[in-house]
Amino acid sequence: MDALSEALRSVRMTGAIFYHAECTAPWGFRVPHVKDVAHVLAPGTERLVSYHLVTEGNAIVGFPDAAIPVAAGDVLIIPHGDAHTVSNGSPSTFIDSGSTLDKFLAGDLKTMRLGGGGEMTRFVCGYFGCEKHADRLFLAGLPLMIKVSIRGDAAGEWLEHSVRHLVSESGSGRPGQSVLLSKMAEALFIETLRRYMEQLPAEQTGWLAGARDAVVGGALALMHARPFQHWTLAGLAQEAGASRSVLAQRFQLYLDESPLAYLARWRLQLAARLLQTTRQPVLQIAMHVGYESEAAFNRAFKREFSTAPGQFRKAMPPGGDSQRSSGIPARRAGAAGMRDAPSRSLGTRRTSGSRAPS
Numbered sequence: 001m002d003a004l005s006e007a008l009r010s011v012r013m014t015g016a017i018f019y020h021a022e023c024t025a026p027w028g029f030r031v032p033h034v035k036d037v038a039h040v041l042a043p044g045t046e047r048l049v050s051y052h053l054v055t056e057g058n059a060i061v062g063f064p065d066a067a068i069p070v071a072a073g074d075v076l077i078i079p080h081g082d083a084h085t086v087s088n089g090s091p092s093t094f095i096d097s098g099s100t101l102d103k104f105l106a107g108d109l110k111t112m113r114l115g116g117g118g119e120m121t122r123f124v125c126g127y128f129g130c131e132k133h134a135d136r137l138f139l140a141g142l143p144l145m146i147k148v149s150i151r152g153d154a155a156g157e158w159l160e161h162s163v164r165h166l167v168s169e170s171g172s173g174r175p176g177q178s179v180l181l182s183k184m185a186e187a188l189f190i191e192t193l194r195r196y197m198e199q200l201p202a203e204q205t206g207w208l209a210g211a212r213d214a215v216v217g218g219a220l221a222l223m224h225a226r227p228f229q230h231w232t233l234a235g236l237a238q239e240a241g242a243s244r245s246v247l248a249q250r251f252q253l254y255l256d257e258s259p260l261a262y263l264a265r266w267r268l269q270l271a272a273r274l275l276q277t278t279r280q281p282v283l284q285i286a287m288h289v290g291y292e293s294e295a296a297f298n299r300a301f302k303r304e305f306s307t308a309p310g311q312f313r314k315a316m317p318p319g320g321d322s323q324r325s326s327g328i329p330a331r332r333a334g335a336a337g338m339r340d341a342p343s344r345s346l347g348t349r350r351t352s353g354s355r356a357p358s
Contacts, residue, residue, distance in 0.1 A: 003211035004197065006224035007137045008190065010270075014045055016128035016185030020111045020167045023059075023123070026089025027115030032098040034081025034127065045129035049139070050078045052086065053150075053188065055164055057121030059088050063144055073151030073160065075192045079142040088121055097125075124167050128185045133269055138193060141206040148195045159184075159191055210254030215242045219251065223263045227270055228290045231263060268304045271297070275313045282309045 021029075034041075034048045041048060052061075054074045061068045061076060062085040070076060078084065085094055095114055150156030163184050166177070197208045210216040218240035223231065236259055237247040251259045267289040274285045286297035286309075301309050 001221045001225060003217040003220035003224065004138065004193070004208075006221050007134075007207075007211070010224060011047075011131040011134045011137065013186050013189075014042065014129040014182070016051075016126040016182055019125055021123040021125060022111050022113045023057075023088065023121045024113075024115035025118035025121070026087075026091045027095075027121075028085055028087030028089075028091035028093075029095040029097045029114070030085050031078075031083060032096070033083040034078075036083075037098050037127075041127050042129045046132035047134055047139075048081060048127050048129050049189070050081055050127050051125070051185075051189065051192075052076045053124040053160065053163060055122045055124060055160065057088070057119060059086050059121050059123075061086050061145065066144065068145060068147065070147060071149075073149045073156075075148050075150055075188060077146040077148075077189065077192055077196075078144075079139050079146065080144070082144060084145075086123070088119065089116070091116075124163055126185060128182075128189060131273075133273075136269075137207055138211075141208075146192065146196050148192045148199075150191060150195070156191065156195075159187060163188060205254050205256075207255065210251070213250060213254060215240050215247055216250050216254050218242075219247055219259055220262075223259070223266055227263065227267050228288060230290065231260070233259060264300065265304065267291070268301055271301065271309070272305065272312065275309055276316055285309070 023029075031050065034050055038045065038048050052070075052075070054070050054072050054076075056072050058069065058071050061070055063082060068076075087094070150160055166180055166184055169177070193208075197212055200209050200212065211220055219236045222236060222239055229235075233244050233248065237244045240247060242250075248258060251257070251262070255262060271285050271289045274280065274288065275282075278285070280288075282297070283294040286294050289297075291297035291300070298308055301312070305312055307315070
């Protein structure tokens, strides 16, 4: 059990759309901000992240205040979906890649070719989706772009070869192709995130840095795996293999809040997802996420979301969530994300062995 795995389970990642580009210098294309194409790529998906895998050649990824060189084997994640350009040489015009999305969504994954006939650069590009709560977890505090090379070891090379193989046979019509592409997109993202996390400097703070820390990461994993448990600071510290004071200090250092304040918000985010995706009574949901009374749950929920649980559920768009069901999901799988940045606490910040707010 580790914090990153538990967090990734909690946000219900969805499949990506792959497309393949072969570009000969000079060439260039523009990638719109993800918010401008989200309604086309994945209607109803709360959070989209774009990426590029460079399989051959070189390019420059341009943002308004940065130009970042990339080479074969690099994976680029654009965590916040910012608009950018990708180019090699000095093209006279930049192609709008957003204008081709309808073709790819229709199932045409044939190679996109452009350029002037010079040096070759090949990309595998796409988007993948997850719940918006990822912004409070592993996407929190990330830079404009993450660049990680997946070449140089067997795991990364296997992943790159697998992605390239699937894209190369995309026109074959073999069954299961789209599902395999989606799963490989998830694997590509997770592997990139793992490598980025491992490369963070020792002084780095934030959710990913905390998840890497043995003590804080252990406590995060416990809270994400078992939010319904009546945790105390002493209980968390014991299972994380640390004293209460060490856990409280390290949690404050990395996440700028106490473990029990984090847990309180995590429970409410989980409850919000259950309100959206199930028809269970409010009391049952409250008990499922660790509250002992409906009244206490209602007060905490309203402080966090500025609306009562019943009104929150009614405010859903017509038709509700595509995964709405009549039962509560399994505790390890039915989780929603948790806020990362410090904000208004749902209960008294504590450094003793008191139980989490409920």
